Amino acid sequence: MAKTSEVFVTVDIVIFALREDDLQVLLIKRKYPPFENTWAIPGGFVQPQESLEDAAARELYEETGIRNVHIEQLYTFGQLHRDPRGRMITVAYFALVPKPLAVQAGSDTTDAQWKSVYDLPQTAFDHAEIVNYALKRLRYKLEYTAVGFQLLPLDFTLSELQHAYEIILGEALDKRNFRRRILQAGVIEETGAMHMGDGRPAKLYHYRPSAVAEVKTRRLFP
Amino acid sequence: MAKTSEVFVTVDIVIFALREDDLQVLLIKRKYPPFENTWAIPGGFVQPQESLEDAAARELYEETGIRNVHIEQLYTFGQLHRDPRGRMITVAYFALVPKPLAVQAGSDTTDAQWKSVYDLPQTAFDHAEIVNYALKRLRYKLEYTAVGFQLLPLDFTLSELQHAYEIILGEALDKRNFRRRILQAGVIEETGAMHMGDGRPAKLYHYRPSAVAEVKTRRLFP
DNA sequence: TCAAAAGTGTTTGTGGTACACCCATGG
DNA sequence: CCATGGGTGTACCACAAACACTTTTGA
Numbered sequence A, B: 001m002a003k004t005s006e007v008f009v010t011v012d013i014v015i016f017a018l019r020e021d022d023l024q025v026l027l028i029k030r031k032y033p034p035f036e037n038t039w040a041i042p043g044g045f046v047q048p049q050e051s052l053e054d055a056a057a058r059e060l061y062e063e064t065g066i067r068n069v070h071i072e073q074l075y076t077f078g079q080l081h082r083d084p085r086g087r088m089i090t091v092a093y094f095a096l097v098p099k100p101l102a103v104q105a106g107s108d109t110t111d112a113q114w115k116s117v118y119d120l121p122q123t124a125f126d127h128a129e130i131v132n133y134a135l136k137r138l139r140y141k142l143e144y145t146a147v148g149f150q151l152l153p154l155d156f157t158l159s160e161l162q163h164a165y166e167i168i169l170g171e172a173l174d175k176r177n178f179r180r181r182i183l184q185a186g187v188i189e190e191t192g193a194m195h196m197g198d199g200r201p202a203k204l205y206h207y208r209p210s211a212v213a214e215v216k217t218r219r220l221f222p
Numbered sequence C: 001t002c003a004a005a006a007g008t009g010t011t012t013g014t015g016g017t018a019c020a021c022c023c024a025t026g027g
Numbered sequence D: 001c002c003a004t005g006g007g008t009g010t011a012c013c014a015c016a017a018a019c020a021c022t023t024t025t026g027a
Helices: A052-064 A127-144 A158-169 A175-185 B052-064 B127-144 B158-169 B175-185
Strands: A007-019 A022-030 A043-045 A070-077 A087-096 A109-116 A188-195 A202-207 B007-019 B022-030 B043-045 B070-077 B087-096 B109-116 B188-195 B202-207
Touching: A007 A052, A007 A127, A007 B007, A022 A052, A022 A127, A022 A158, A043 A052, A052 A070, A052 A087, A070 A127, A070 B070, A087 A127, A127 A158, A158 A175, A158 A202, A175 A188, B007 B052, B007 B127, B022 B052, B022 B127, B022 B158, B043 B052, B052 B070, B052 B087, B070 B127, B087 B127, B127 B158, B158 B175, B158 B202, B175 B188
Parallel strands: A007 A087, B007 B087
Antiparallel strands: A007 A022, A007 A043, A022 A109, A070 A087, A188 A202, B007 B022, B007 B043, B022 B109, B070 B087, B188 B202
8 A cells, every 4th residue: 555645734724802892803914935925824734743733732822922712613624735845734723712812923924914804915825715715614613602702802792792693693673683593502601790881781601611512502693 | 834744644534334224334354464354445655646535536436336426535544653653644534436346355465345334343543433434424424414315326215315314314204304304404306217116116216416516505314 | 964785574375285085987 | 813013193292493672881
């Protein structure tokens, strides 16, 4: 049988956050060829001594300083000529981060910015395909499982949560139905505290740690 | 940044078929270490000149002689010590084959047999985990999309299809409800021909090629 | 007292579930 | 005419969808 293969493995990570009433992804501008000066999603080679999940978490931490957020394997892309340097296979992950910190360029990059998923710039490799696939998956998951609050701070109001869903799904949702279904799903609970804002104060909610992450509910939003 | 990594990439493929009123997977018995003489799912190194999908299709063809069946990427497993020979990452696929041909041992194997997913033997590496993950995914897909007929011959009766679903889901289904929902989903249509059997002849159906493979229907069997 | 956002119930429609009998053929 | 599997309809229930007004606070 075949012995081995000059094949390299990277992880790339689509980092989602809600900013400016928009769903955005973190892109970095590449300093070196190939695709010098082109936007790309963060990623890098898998080191022999780290698991794929660890590699993804490390990339996320290196680019954003964020740890302990929702990370999930997306898909593995292995088309032949993805990368002019040789045979590259990338295991793509996506992450949902609640607090989009200010980001700064790393050593391999000349810039790092949050960009709207609805208006992506030109991107390196097949990264536009990867981001779009991640968006599709995020929407799908939002309908079936309750991951939306992973993009919000620990405590949030129902209006904020609904607003997040509307940005991601790209459609308006009915307030009463939204509240009923989210609460029936039983994945969040009141903190007891209130959020003071412009109008009437709002109850704050948080994720119920006891709830299973992948609640296989009925569709939340069919 | 890190340069590269002594990381090897394989594809492994979980091949499902319905045999003997049972859901079975094709396992091969390894001829060489590691895990000499242990059952494993077919797989091998990805060659530099083939895509991941091509590698999976090639492995399937080498082991079963079957082409042009439903193959789908499952998950990429990259734990550190999966393989004693070094750092191995495997991109797992699963395939649904309609006609389980007789299989025979290949050059690297001493045996090849269909084994029940409900009664797996001891397996090499993390292959039991991979098979169980594939089963979970197959069941999940069966509930939401209509892939069941990929395990049947081109033409089939509704009773045969229902029987397939029952074997995979592990529960009895109501005949009238099953028929109504499958037909409403609109993915199969009558061929016009009949199947002659022991009792009343049954209408034959086949897949409607025009139907999208991944029909995102309501759950077929919630 | 006004602006701004939070909060709350009911009606109607659709789809899921449960359930039992007649039909067409071969032997 | 009997055995075998194929084929069909309805009543009930639960959940989804549509829809508008009242409440609480700060300015």
